[in-house]
Amino acid sequence: MTRTTTPAGPTRARPPAHPRRWAGLAVLSASLLIVVMDMTILNVALPALSAELRPDSVGLLWIVDVYSLVVAGLLVTAAALGDRWGRRRVLLAGFTVFGLASLAVLAAGTPGAVIAVRAVLGVGGALIMPSTLSMIRHLFTDPRERATALGVWATMAGLGAALGPILGGVLLEHFSWRSAFLVNVPVMVAALVLGRWLLPESRNRRPAAPAHSGRPSGTGRWDLPGTLLSTVGMVALVYAIKHLGKNGPADLGALVAAAIAAVALGWFVTRCLRRPDPILDVRLFRGPAFSAGVVAALSTSIAVAAAMLLLAQWMQLVQGYSPLETGLRLLPSAVATAVLSPLAPALAARIGARTVLAGGLAVSGLGFVTLAAAPGPLGYGTVAAALTLVGAGLGALAVASAVIMAGAPPERSGSAAAIEETSYELGGTLGVAVLGSVAAAVYRAGLPPDRLADAGLTGPSAAGVRESLGGALEIVPTLGEAGARLAERAQAAFTSSLQWAGAAGGALLLLAAALVWLLTPRDLDLAGGHEH
Structure with a gap:
């Protein structure tokens, strides 16, 4: 064989x-x-x-x-x-x-x-x-x-x-x-x-302990705390990344989520290293x-x-x-x-x-x-x-x-x-x-507020234009001739x-x-x- x-x-x-x-x-x-x-x-x-x-x-x-x-x-x-x-x-x-x-x-x-x-x-x-x-x-x-x-x-x-x-x-x-x-x-x-x-x-009927762990192999019990730590940690990490990327370090909720992720995932890794069947x-x-x-x-x-x-x-x-x-x-x-x-x-x-x-x-x-x-x-x-x-x-x-x-x-x-x-x-x-x-x-940066103010856009309208290109193009039809220039500037940006x-x-x-x-x-x- x-x-x-x-x-x-x-x-x-x-x-x-x-x-x-x-x-x-x-x-x-x-x-x-x-x-x-x-x-x-x-x-x-x-x-x-x-x-x-x-x-x-x-x-x-x-x-x-x-x-x-x-x-x-x-x-x-x-x-x-x-x-x-x-x-x-x-x-x-x-x-x-x-x-x-x-x-x-x-x-x-x-x-x-x-x-x-x-x-x-x-x-x-x-x-x-x-x-x-x-x-x-x-x-x-x-x-x-x-x-x-x-x-x-x-x-x-x-x-x-x-x-x-x-x-x-x-x-x-x-x-x-x-x-x-x-x-x-x-x-x-x-x-x-x-x-x-x-x-x-297919399944692992007897998960093997690593040879260097010094612990016996065995099926072991399901690691419920480890499961909760991995789930909470990964969700918090992804949430923190998304919101810090969008709002910057001023987002308190994202900073809290990042701290939760660091603690949960650090604890999870430590737990996995200590268990014979993580x-x-x-x-x-x-x-x-x-x-x-x-x-x-x-x-x-x-x-x-x-x-x-x-x-x-x-x-x-x-x-x-x-x-x-x-x-x-x-x-x-x-x-x-x-x-x-x-x-x-x-x-x-x-x-x-x-x-x-x-x-x-x-x-x-x-x-x-x-x-x-x-x-x-x-x-x-x-x-x-x-x-x-x-x-x-x-x-x-x-x-x-x-x-x-x-x-x-x-x-x-x-x-x-x-x-x-x-x-x-x-x-x-x-x-x-x-x-x-x-x-x-x-x-x-390509749509500074002063340029938008020159086109008559301030407040929520200007914020909508700077939020996304789709938002800018929705406002364009309401601006007449200035709308065409705004669309061109927003598309270039x-x-x-x-x-x-x-x-x-x-x-x-x-x-x-x-x-x-x-x-x-x-x-x-x-x-x-x-x-x-």
Whole structure:
């Protein structure tokens, strides 16, 4: 029988390959695609939703943010549940919750109801995301097949982010904004049926204590205090990031949330280090390859989340494209990702995972720099070139999941999956909050109050113009000839804000590329499944 060496110690017999593993991968990938698309599809649907429901600025912020807030808070708990009570069971529960929440949008007629729907969707997403990744580790026992499967998984994650606006545009051309939610329902029904048939159950019946802990292995009791600490800490952290990014250090509530996050997460990490069977194995960060993969996931998510949100608004509000036209014009990123992602594992086997991972970050960083350094007025040609470079870099980053899993033994796959998914969620939150705040500051600087006063705008009207480009364009028709000049100035300010956010994202990714190059072992073997 074929034998492999794992980081856990001695040589072990490799379990037989599951006969329906590739069909199971198709179910896992399709479900992940929908969950990730749900994060970006709202970017295109947001103007139509806002026009119908008229949420205030706080309500709009919660509609956008509550999904990631809930997902980030529950990922660790969901992964631990899957490890202990069955990954398929948790995954199917996630399909059910996600489908029912998507259907509930039919009854959502107020901003508060939409916020509630998005929160329940977050519960479903948290149950689905880590389960898809950890199940791949157990479906594919051959390391080379596993690397390919993880590449496919990463491709679906990248494509979901890019295809969300396209699908949203197609739906909004013919239906209301609710269709952006209802499209999830048939996919979740199919995933539920096929998942029961194709996916095997897997769990850790005896979570192993780390060899250096000096404590015996055992199933252990569920760590309820640790669960509460991780949930409270992550929710408080995401809340603090979002509100400090929007309101600055004067926001007392955000500062309190940051303090709560620091205490809760610090206590959680200490608790995990002391327990023989923690719900999240933070010791994984001792592996440099694992840390490198997490850095890649986090930094990419920060840059891409902010850029895609700003680009979707720029195309609609500055260039005047329809939702469908906007989605199609974001396609270069998805195409480049789809072409290069399947090639990334083979490329890593030939030239090394370190080169592919750091190189992908650098290429994406150059894409953002291209967006920022465009000579003259920013046009779609420059944006398309930038999107192509960003997508190519994301395609190379398909090996990031394989690098993360290479640094984690099979019995800790749930923890590894939770950390990776938390990196993506936290990165998206940081991107929108921090880079979004950079963009907002640049936009407001381009519309100083004295200039608006010259156009007859003061008080709430001026505040609305400086709050968002959408608010400015709503006021324009009431100003006559001065309105055209205001629209032009506001659009120029928004374009400048997009370019400054691109510059910040590019600098971040280039810095991350250097860090990943230093962290990743030169001889990391993805096929062998461990660090040397």
